[in-house]
Amino acid sequence: MDSMVYDVAIVGLGPAGSTLARMLNKDVKVIAFDKKNDRDDSFKKPCGGLLAPDAQKNFAMFGMTLPKDILVDPQIFSVKTIDLKTGILRHYQRPYVNMDRHRFDLWLKSLIPENVEVHDSVTCSSVVKAGNVYEITVTENKVKNIYRAKYIVGADGANSLVRRSLFPNHKIDTYTSVQQWFHDRHSRPFYACIFDEELTDCYAWGLSKNEYFIFGGAYPVRNSRERFEKMKEKLRDYGFILDNPVKTEACMVLSPSSPRQLCPGDGHCMMIGEAAGFISPSSLEGLSYAFESAYKLSRLFNERK
Template sequence: MKHFDIAIIGLGPAGATLARLLDGKFFRVAAIDKKGADSSFQKPCGGLLAPDAQKELAKFNLTLPKDILVDPQIFSVKTIDLKNRITKHYQRMYLNIDRSKFDSWLISLIPKNVKIFKNSICQYMLKTQRGFKIVFDENGHKQEITADYVVGADGADSFVRRMFFPKFNIRKYTAVQQWFKDEHQKPFYSCILDPENTDCYSWALSKDGHFIFGGAYPVSNSREKFERQKEKLSELGFKFPEPVKTEACMILRPNSFTEFCLGGGNVFLIGEAAGFISPSSLEGISSAFKTAKILGDIFNKHKENKHRAYASASRGLRFKLAAKLIFKCPFIYDSAFRKAVMNSGIKTIRTEE
């Protein structure tokens, strides 16, 4: 059994960034990640890097390798309001990326002093007098380590959050996504709003010869709602041949300022595991970077009350995300507001068919 100062569970953008930022001179760090040696990413994600996430990469003085970018790079989003029968185009500065390669790149930046356990799934954790005992399966073999601190960076269905904060509730959805061979004449990116099937949104995107369609749906009957939406879009000219693959997972969508779980008792949660995801766009990579940077600074500066410092330093981000429920979500998800905004033509662009 090996002892570490900090154990990070999950090496998505939040966990990989924290592992990179922690000072190896002072901390023995372990990272447990379920991805294998190829770091393959298998969950519903359109794979678009939003401007907020690009800004955080710039703050880290990181440049994106070109092999992470995929074809095509699309500069507008076709927003389709199925209820009001309105379609408008809006300029967007997203980068179309290979999400699996993006995560692999972030992991490659982690210094060698961090002990990474790949292809590993946590079985259970125990609070001990010395800290925490963590038992996990690594490539079919049982492993045990101990740590003074545990950081949950393991996404919406966080094992760490379920283990230590089982009563904490954050609004949940099921994301369903399918990949198809792209049979459309022109590549495009669409945002679909369809209150009949979800009070959130769906997306459609061309990527490296494939066409991706996915959406976030209330947990009950999510797959049926997904299929009903495909039928509606087929009538508008969307082409859905036999799917190449189907992906599904839980996602969080905070519904108030109180729906963030930061942790407690030497357990910390960062990124989506804590609920840090935009309730309007479901973008979470920028918040993953931000919360990892906040917590990394707290550890590196050896703050005495780390939980209080984390709550204080993340307050602005929590207010920013919660404010979107008041100032942004109604104009996207309320049918009457959305109709007025789209018909106004504000920030729309005309495209040649």
């Protein structure tokens, strides 16, 4: 381990990291680290789990099809849009694919070829530049190990360790995403986008998924949970049944306010997906940016002389 130096180390195997690992040429010596595994107690990214049209275009470009065990019921093709300030409610056609996000991520990981050395259930604790290589310290099986690589790719999401370690002064506007799951007791399934400028300048969402209903939103970091609960109360007047949550999830979400806030990397460190700030600041859709940034970076590696 002390003498091995990899060509590329990928930190994070969400959609961006898994896509890059899958598309790199086999002559590139790659190691990849990920928190997830296929056990019930695995880390799961808090996410509504909708595949938007832009991400579907990437699948068409890759020639890929979704396996049926990733899809969930129901498949909804309209969005109930609610403005709580004005009380206006409208329905818009929108062809999302409703899916299980964790199974989706695991499926993308399963497509990574065997020549890539994948380490699951790993926690990365530090990333430092040491001469001409990067040293990644990880904890796996309760043991700390250090791996070295000529290039490092941060694909580790909004709260990226790679970005914080190697670009500590780079700031991107952030929200706190709070999401709860409920047993679905609505009379019919639906997908909703909710706006309320009093509580957030972003938006909230509600979504039927199998036997559950998910309600979540992105709120300013300060008093985010209080804002979330106030919005739940307001939505009772619109027929939302949001009592007795089964589980509560929260995470950081980025919303870059200008291109200058993006962090694509520098030198031998590259950032892709939301770790780089590649996410829609209006819809918070990030899958299409994850696929696109990974694809373009793979071309740079594969076409190098």
